Amino acid sequence: MLLEPSSSFPDMPLTLPRLFGWAAQHYGQKVAIREAGQDISYQQLNDLRRQAAKAFFAIGVAHGDRVAIWAPNMAEWIVAAAGLQSVGAILVPLNTRLQEKEAADILSRAGVKVLLTTAEFESAAPSLLKNLDNLHHCILLPQAGASAADESRSWQAFLKLGEQLDDAKFIAAERAVNPHDSADMLFTSGTTGKAKGVLCSHEQNIRVFQSWSAIVGLSADDNYLIINPFFHSFGYKAGWLAAIICGATILPMAKFDKKSVMEAIQRDKVTMLPGAPSLYEMLLADDSRHEYDLSSLRLGVTGAASVPVQLVRDMRDKLGFKTVVTAYGLTESTGVVTICRPDDDAETIASTSGRAIEGVEVKCADPKTGVELERGCEGEVWVRGYNVMQGYFDMPEATAEAITPDAWLKTGDIGVMDAQGYLKITDRLKDMYIMNGENVYPAEVEKALYGLEGVAQVAVIGVPKAPQGEVGMAFIVPKPNSLLDAAAVRDYCAAQLAAYKVPFYTEFVEALPLNASGKVLKTELKKIALEKLGTAST
Incomplete structure (x- = not known):
């Protein structure tokens, strides 16, 4: 390679x-x-x-x-x-x-x-x-x-x-x-x-985003509209840090608003506009975009969720992007593991997260042994290289659990790699789902819900929903004679958690599906969710 x-x-x-x-x-x-x-x-x-x-x-x-x-x-x-x-x-x-x-x-x-x-x-x-x-x-x-x-x-x-x-x-x-x-x-x-x-x-930060910038083609000629929040790697490291490395002009935006985005693109001749797929989907769905001159758009970088092939085509054909790439990374990998290349076809860009950046090894491994599986087989994504974090602050046990003695980072994501090294993320070991580009961990939401009076058992999963990508669905077994309803669940979560972590759907059930050891079968919940989505409590 x-x-x-x-x-x-x-x-x-x-x-x-x-x-x-x-x-x-x-x-x-x-x-x-x-x-x-x-x-x-x-x-x-x-x-x-x-x-x-x-x-x-x-x-x-x-x-x-x-x-x-x-x-x-x-x-x-x-x-x-x-x-x-x-x-x-x-x-x-x-x-x-x-x-x-x-x-x-x-x-x-x-x-x-x-x-x-x-x-x-x-x-x-x-x-x-x-x-x-x-x-x-x-x-x-x-x-x-x-x-x-x-x-x-x-x-x-x-x-x-x-x-x-x-x-x-x-x-x-x-x-x-x-x-x-x-x-x-x-x-x-x-x-x-x-x-x-x-x-x-x-x-780590500078080297990773030197490489990232070189691959995507960010340059001093770019006007970079940064809507992705600076508290995320996407807005901070792939955002203003990458811009400074390349000499681009940074255009910070505090809050996403379709009209403000289109006005900024026209006024400031924006060339670089990265974001979650939902950002582009909302622009494409807005008929008023034809009232603005968006012809300056050149470079789009997305990820954080599955990307439809048609969206990549529409970004090129309808929004005018010359270059569209997708990428995969996590906070523990300094934000980047793999990335598509600008000359990849639309299907490759949409269906994979690209291949590893220079100096980084990626393999799909048996989660228990770490042995690399044959190409085309699902395994846990393991990463090794200069981009792997220094560790978790003041949490040596968690660090040792995440990074093996021979320096492999166990991502907790399940993926498939093809013969050319292109990676497709297929599932998450950690049950994490992504809403509007924000990582949501069901265990955190479940822990909060167990504090709500009337909750006997709870399990939270992510379910597909446009344009957010995924939203939370809480399955709750209420205590006998409980008067809980979906509004009470929503209000309680809103007082305890950030808004993006609040379950969008709430379903009350008599029991949760369990395996022989008593663990909740979330794969079964996902099947139930797909059947109930049309009638789930909201």
Whole structure:
């Protein structure tokens, strides 16, 4: 198999602070970020990054400290992330859809020292900052349309804190950042429902997305509309980080809205628009798209769900994309494992997740022995290479369970690989399903539902539904004389969990199908669900 070029920039540095400095030298006055009519050049972005880094250093943020960002996509998100990473701190992005309890759990277990958020999120979680012993500072990022918050904790006041800093000490701290240092900790749930903090290094992030960018063809000529949230690898690493590597112009969008997307494409001549399949399906289904000039669209990258062949064709023929590729990855693989190539045919792009990126091994293995199965046979997808995470934060047993002694990452996904190395994901060992690009782990939802009065047993599965891809369906065995109904289930979940985790369907049953050892047969539930979908309680 031919190796891919790792990057057209062999001199690229392998830490985030050096990368921003390198980009400033290479791209200079080119627009790095355009937001709300304001342009930030690559040189200005690096200056802002250094200003933020000095401010973090001034408030005592040191190498290895954890700093969280809980905010929607915005230019300040990028500046803050690069700034904290420039003094060796570890970025902890928080999902903006988390409930207060979920966010507090992550902040506590990660030992977060500083939180950057907006007044909206802080006011929605008034007790969040209480009882968090490690949290010393809360900085409020600017928010469009929001009234002035506590000025002493504002982003602008924070940036001023580094103005009197001894430059020599800051430069020493910046230069001490090593390519192998942990750059970020993205949280992902597991079969137990307990969120795990995935650690990846500076070098891993940069190398993986050098390779990714080279394959998809991202370049300095691209205007990159980033709707995918920055708290995900898709919006952060395949988003603004990849753009900075290539010198593209970043166009952050805080929230998806079809009209706003089409207006942005026309106004800013957007060329790069990645997203979950549902994003493109919603654009295609909107007849008003003909009122906008979408002809600038060039590159689309999708995944996170099965992709119909017709969608790939429609993206090319109706939306005008010259290049469409699909990919597969997980947080534990620095976001990327396999990817299609731009010259693959529509059926290959739709039916597979491509082949491994350079320097990464992939095999479909017997889950018990790790022995690679013959091509064409279903097995658990195992990955080995420089993209495999450093480990789960403060969870050595979970790390040892996920990564074998000979460095194979057990993904928990079931797949089939063909003779050319193209991978097709067919099932998930961990029962995870994907709604609008968001991973949902049934065990977490089930755990929450067991706290609802009147629930005797519960099992949650994912079922197909357009345009979300998949949604949750809860099968509940109620306790005798229980007055539970679907609305009560929905309201309870909404108070406990992020909105995307709330089951869309609720079905009350007398018993759950069990095997001889008492384990719920979710394969049987899926058959039942397909039969009942037309009449399931909603």
